[in-house]
Amino acid sequence: MFGFWGRxxxxxxxxGVTRTVDVPEEVFKKFIGGRGLATWILWRELxxxxxxxxxxSPENLLLVLTGPLTGYYPGIKIVVSGKSxxxxxxxxxxxSSELGVELKSAGYDGLIxxxxxxxxxxxxxxxxxxxxxxxxxxxxxGGLKLVKELNRLLYEDVRVxxxxxTLPSYIYIGPAGENLVRTSVVMSKxxxxxxxxxxxAVMGSKKVKAVVVKGYxxxxxxxxxxxxxxxxxxxxxxxxxxxxxxxxxxxxEGLWYTGYVTSSEPVRNWIEEWHDVRSFTHEExxxxxxxKNLWSDWGCPTSCMKVSRVFDGARSYVxxxxxxxxxxxxxxxxxxxxxxxxxxxxxxxxxLGLCGIQTGNVLGFAIELFERGYxxxxxxxCDLRWGNVDCIMKVLHNxxxxxxxxxxxxxxxxxxxxKLGERAGTDLLKYAVQVKGxxxxxxxxxxxxxxxxxxxxxxxxxxxxxxSTAGRPLKSTESEAFTAFLDSAVICFFNTVDxxxxxxxxxxxxxxxxxxxxAYLSGARILTVQRVLLLLGGPDVFWDPREHDENPExxxxxxxxxxxxGEAPKRxxxxxxxxxxxxxxxxxxxxxxxxxxxxxxxIEELAREVERIRYRVRx
Amino acid sequence: xxxxxxxxxxxxxxxxxxEIECSLRHEGLVWPAASRxxxxxxxxxxPVPYTCVQCDDYPCMASCPTKALSVAETGAVLVDxxxxxxxxxxxxxxxxxxxxxxxxxxxxxxxDLCGGNPACVEVCESAGFNALRLxxxxxxxxxxxxxxxxIKTSEDLAKKxxxx
Numbered sequence: 001m002f003g004f005w006g007r008x009x010x011x012x013x014x015x016g017v018t019r020t021v022d023v024p025e026e027v028f029k030k031f032i033g034g035r036g037l038a039t040w041i042l043w044r045e046l047x048x049x050x051x052x053x054x055x056x057s058p059e060n061l062l063l064v065l066t067g068p069l070t071g072y073y074p075g076i077k078i079v080v081s082g083k084s085x086x087x088x089x090x091x092x093x094x095x096s097s098e099l100g101v102e103l104k105s106a107g108y109d110g111l112i113x114x115x116x117x118x119x120x121x122x123x124x125x126x127x128x129x130x131x132x133x134x135x136x137x138x139x140x141x142g143g144l145k146l147v148k149e150l151n152r153l154l155y156e157d158v159r160v161x162x163x164x165x166t167l168p169s170y171i172y173i174g175p176a177g178e179n180l181v182r183t184s185v186v187m188s189k190x191x192x193x194x195x196x197x198x199x200x201a202v203m204g205s206k207k208v209k210a211v212v213v214k215g216y217x218x219x220x221x222x223x224x225x226x227x228x229x230x231x232x233x234x235x236x237x238x239x240x241x242x243x244x245x246x247x248x249x250x251x252x253e254g255l256w257y258t259g260y261v262t263s264s265e266p267v268r269n270w271i272e273e274w275h276d277v278r279s280f281t282h283e284e285x286x287x288x289x290x291x292k293n294l295w296s297d298w299g300c301p302t303s304c305m306k307v308s309r310v311f312d313g314a315r316s317y318v319x320x321x322x323x324x325x326x327x328x329x330x331x332x333x334x335x336x337x338x339x340x341x342x343x344x345x346x347x348x349x350x351x352l353g354l355c356g357i358q359t360g361n362v363l364g365f366a367i368e369l370f371e372r373g374y375x376x377x378x379x380x381x382c383d384l385r386w387g388n389v390d391c392i393m394k395v396l397h398n399x400x401x402x403x404x405x406x407x408x409x410x411x412x413x414x415x416x417x418x419k420l421g422e423r424a425g426t427d428l429l430k431y432a433v434q435v436k437g438x439x440x441x442x443x444x445x446x447x448x449x450x451x452x453x454x455x456x457x458x459x460x461x462x463x464x465x466x467x468s469t470a471g472r473p474l475k476s477t478e479s480e481a482f483t484a485f486l487d488s489a490v491i492c493f494f495n496t497v498d499x500x501x502x503x504x505x506x507x508x509x510x511x512x513x514x515x516x517x518x519a520y521l522s523g524a525r526i527l528t529v530q531r532v533l534l535l536l537g538g539p540d541v542f543w544d545p546r547e548h549d550e551n552p553e554x555x556x557x558x559x560x561x562x563x564x565x566g567e568a569p570k571r572x573x574x575x576x577x578x579x580x581x582x583x584x585x586x587x588x589x590x591x592x593x594x595x596x597x598x599x600x601x602x603i604e605e606l607a608r609e610v611e612r613i614r615y616r617v618r619x
Numbered sequence: 620x621x622x623x624x625x626x627x628x629x630x631x632x633x634x635x636x637x638e639i640e641c642s643l644r645h646e647g648l649v650w651p652a653a654s655r656x657x658x659x660x661x662x663x664x665x666p667v668p669y670t671c672v673q674c675d676d677y678p679c680m681a682s683c684p685t686k687a688l689s690v691a692e693t694g695a696v697l698v699d700x701x702x703x704x705x706x707x708x709x710x711x712x713x714x715x716x717x718x719x720x721x722x723x724x725x726x727x728x729x730x731d732l733c734g735g736n737p738a739c740v741e742v743c744e745s746a747g748f749n750a751l752r753l754x755x756x757x758x759x760x761x762x763x764x765x766x767x768x769x770i771k772t773s774e775d776l777a778k779k780x781x782x783x
Binding site: 071072074098101105127144147148151155158160161162163164165166167189190191215216217218219221225229236237240247291292294295296297298299300301303307309311316318320 | 629630632633634635636639642643646647648649650651652653657658659660661662663664665669707710715716717718719720721722723727742745746747748768769770780781782783
């Protein structure tokens with residue numbers, strides 16, 4: 001085996017028993033790693049009773065996985081996965097963290113956390129083994145306070161007698177994850193989050209505050225050493241010499257570009273997707289907030305992050321760019337068009353361990369309900385109107401601690417809409433901009449200038465995830481199948497080069513001799529398993545493809561402003577696009593994989609699960 | 620000519636390309652733990668590159684009981700792997716505890732300035748960050764200013780900007 005160890009660390013938190021699990025190379029060849037491997041593990045372990053498993057129960061698994069390109073390809077991502085408390089399927093949620101390299105240096109490709117601990121713990125892994133340590137002093141902390149406290153504990157692990165060593169790397173959850181908020185995230189380095197999926201809550205349900213890894217060894221050998229060095233240099237140079245926009249502005253640039261130019265930015269819960277507000281631009285954020293203009297992750301020459309800081313009375317708020325998604329969702333989507341307030345909200349969300357997208361979406365939803373009179377000041381405790389930053393901060397806090405209305409909003413947009421709709425005696429789902437329990441990313445589809453596919457979210461196996469969108473031609477870099485491949489090899493989208501080079505890279509590292517066709521095929525295989533587990537869903541919500549493979553209602557309202565005023569997708573086109581997309585993947589008209597597709601992809605055993613879907617989704 | 624790696628904390632983005640290239644050049648593997656230069660980012664956003672500063676008086680060399688350490692023309696400390704007994708004297712003698720013993724290596728590791736063309740500087744420059752730059756070695760005690768505990772330095776940088 002080259003490029004990976006074929007070894008996972010399996011930790012049962014219920015009884016503290018740890019063991020290593022060997023995964024055959026054949027599995028890696030089929031599912032690559034990362035998102036694909038997560039899908040495979042979840043299917044094999046939980047697939048037979050998927051519908052019965054509560055994502056927040058000890059039965060669920062929390063997976064932290066690397067891929068064969070982790071540590072070799074410029075940039076770093078790791079995948080966090082499990083049965084998602086948002087979509088009730090599998091989401092391969094990626095975040096940037098050195099943990100991936102540390103894991104491989106410690107001799108593992110990933111971690112499986114199962115069961116649940118009685119008391120708060122954090123897990124410390126190094127080459128010598130695993131320790132499950134008491135995290136009582138860390139429980140309840142987030143942001144810089146947590147970093148300070150955890151660093152203090154970890155200083156004792158830093159080796160000095162053999163020369164000064166670095167601190168280990170870690171991922172953690174904030175208070176939101178501890179409180180099982182469905183919009184909570186798994187975080188690293190203050191600002192990075194595995195947002196989609198709600199895995200902060202899964203980690204919280206296992207009472208794991210943090211996973212700390214320190215590796216001392218080398219990464220596994222690569223298959224073709226000279227080929228690897230050559231290709232690495234080539235790609236490093238290519239990446240260093242492009243992406244100027246990302247380097248100088250980060251994705252923060254989207255605050256203006258995606259709003260004003262492509263008209264696809266969430267503005268006031270997607271009532272609009274266009275703005276021309278000059279106080280809400282990347283330049284404004286830079287001028288007022290950035291204290292460091294370049295900040296990068298492990299091995300990454302793109303350096304799209306920045307450090308922002310805002311003073312407010314006695315304290316300072318610190319976050320990154322913020323990146324476009326976070327900025328748009330905690331800015332324009334809430335009617336906040338002031339850079340400083342947006343940075344404050346983003347920093348607070350990071351501190352609480354909340355997902356900017358999911359939480360920004362549910363907040364926008366709540367504000368719209370307030371403005372429409374479905375929520376009152378008595379419900380919320382303050383005047384929750386567009387742009388009322390103080391009130392929004394209060395509610396953000398309440399979501400993380402499940403207080404008052406926060407307890408309902410903490411369930412995420414879809415579930416909150418169901419609950420509040422029941423109370424109001426009317427359908428409130430029409431204001432919920434989400435797909436299959438997952439709030440859509442900050443890229444609208446109505447203008448067609450940003451994401452051209454009308455089924456980007458409706459057909460995605462990860463719901464509203466903007467990094468895994470359906471509808472592009474299967475054999476392109478932007479197709480969902482290829483996205484799944486990249487999430488499984490585990491590299492960052494911003495660092496992709498052309499397909500041939502990417503596949504070559506996989507080959508020089510692993511020696512698999514993959515063709516581009518093989519890459520797509522593995523992507524399609526992963527999507528197929530993900531699709532089946534998504535449609536199995538349960539136990540609290542189930543998806544019916546006839547009803548839920550659909551855009552949020554709002555996306556059918558014509559745009560009210562901007563260069564594409566009046567545009568909206570047509571329902572019958574969406575249905576048509578879905579059917580042709582499903583056809584391409586070898587799924588039937590409802591998006592249920594056909595039997596011959598399963599055998600073509602070499603996953604015949606999935607037939608049992610498909611059978612259960614067909615039974616539930618019968619005409 | 621004696622050369623030196625000038626490290627600019629404010630320009631360091633924390634990408635650790637230096638660590639990767641260092642380990643690739645010396646070990647032929649991606650092996651951050653065996654990199655002769657390391658990035659300490661105890662407060663995220665404030666990375667501190669840290670490697671041998673080549674003290675004028677070379678306390679490491681003076682402490683070595685087996686004479687395994689010598690000074691190259693570039694000013695770098697060279698380790699004779701056949702003589703090193705991994706006793707740790709150099710680590711204790713070093714004011715910054717910079718030499719390291721890494722599991723799997725037979726001798727202590729210290730920056731050798733790559734014979735005059737350091738891989739870390741090369742990649743930092745080509746990536747356009749220029750946090751590491753090759754300069755003529757400054758004389759006197761000034762180089763020891765870069766020996767403060769980098770874990771602390773990272774915190775201090777953050778404190779200066781009121782973020783920690």
